[in-house]
Amino acid sequence: MKKSKGIVYISDTHTFLPVEKACIPVTDTGFQRGVGIFEVLITYKAKPMGLDEHLSRLQKSVKAIGFKPFYASNHIKQKVLEGIKRFGEPRMMIRIVITGGDSNNFMFKTDPRLVILFMPLKEYPSFYFDKGIKLLTSKLSRILPEIKSLNYLSGSMAYHAALNHRCHEGLYVDKNNNILEGTTFNFGIIKDKTVVVPEKNVLDGITIRFVIHLAKKLGLKVERRPIALVELQYVDEAFLTSSNREIMPIVKVDKTQIGDGKPGAYTMKLLEMYRDQAEAL
Template identity: 35%
Template sequence: MPEIAYYKDAFVDMDEKVVPIQERAHQFGDGIYEVIRVYNGKPFFMKEHLTRLQKSADAIELQLPYSMKEIESLCDEGLKRSGLADAEIYMQISRGIHPRQHFYPDPACSVFTMTVKQAKVIPEDLRKQGVKVMTTEDVRWKNCYIKSLNLLPNVMAKQKAKVNDCEEAIFHEDGIVKEGCSTNVFVIKDEKLYTYPALKGILHGITRQIILDLAADLEIEAVEEPFDVNFLYDADEAFISSTNMEIMPIRQVDDAKLPSNRPLTVKLIEQFQKLY
């Protein structure tokens, strides 16, 4: 199946050179992005992803080049052209092409970019086994709720995790657990579900909110409050979540090995997978 790309005003070949030197995403990381998972040809929680896209745009004072309805239509057209049933839609909007200057171009010239690729499938045996993660100090900016193109601290932390044979690096600020490089973090303790509150310091994950809604359906008490690294080490169960990873159990955090029995995590995974 073909992988599909779109830049500015047209669908293009995935390998076509289309990004000008003076594109602000290229020079400043001046833009935002979203990733939407597609199951069986249907975008998963697209409305929620596009709502977050608009919130990110508003937060950085970025004028979108298309309406939400037009973006949705472009996603549908890209999916149709790809023929993919299980796909990943990546979209980003930059502040456009303009001679290099720090302040915004006037008039606005924002540019929409999109790719449609085969989805990354997580092996179920990995989900059963769980993953090893490590902790690292959070050195990012204070507005991580914005899905910004500026991801250098995340990239460096993810590389550190890879070098240390870990699936993810978990950011903490003075010992308080925040989130992963590309995931949200949950702890289950005494049959309660804990996660960092949806403040400006973390990404307000779509999967994160789905999990909280599922927990309510399952009558699992959810507590959105800060907790420290030691609380994570002492978890009865823990997992990370994201659009691509869904719900992934944690088997080890740094040197702390977590229990292999994960009854509530398994329930949440089962309920999540019923949604698609």
């Protein structure tokens, strides 16, 4: 039997459909202009990690982007839980998308559209965690970094530039050569038992919040401040965080080796603690 590619809920019809049969109008402003916001989360044993936190951030994005009042978090949560039950996979990726809706002039002014996608989780190769990954810096940046916008032109460009240089991902750096965040992740370093994470002009990541909490439990200090690119020459460890990557070690940024060039002990311990917490949901 062919494995399902996933299911999707669309607010137009209030129904769940196989992804192969789902469609939205080409006049949708998310398609035409990239006007929209989204959240991504994953499940462990069919239980969503950080669902309430993701929905809270989604509502903040709704207000920030200027959308009309839309479905309450409880309604979206109900549809997410229903979709998890319908799809029935223990490990899945859930993508909650709100677009600007349909418009004849492709500028959002009507009712937003809610789309919730449920798909099998594509696991990252284990050697990404065992060996660590490499990043390439980029002077590009995200529009409105405090929200998860559908406009991913800069992210796509930075990502493909990284691939062309045999790196795994792109890392945004501002005009003062301070590290911001990655194309699809938050960034952090560890030096002298202190975790440092940028705080301004970056997404308020859900996973990085969990990591900060776990770091404190581990006895590490935590600082929220800018990270100068030059600091990477002297740090012990570096890592990225995101819902689908969890906590992933970074061993090189551009030509700078991080620490001894291997995944750091604290990074791997935080990953272990994070997974233990997720599996205990």
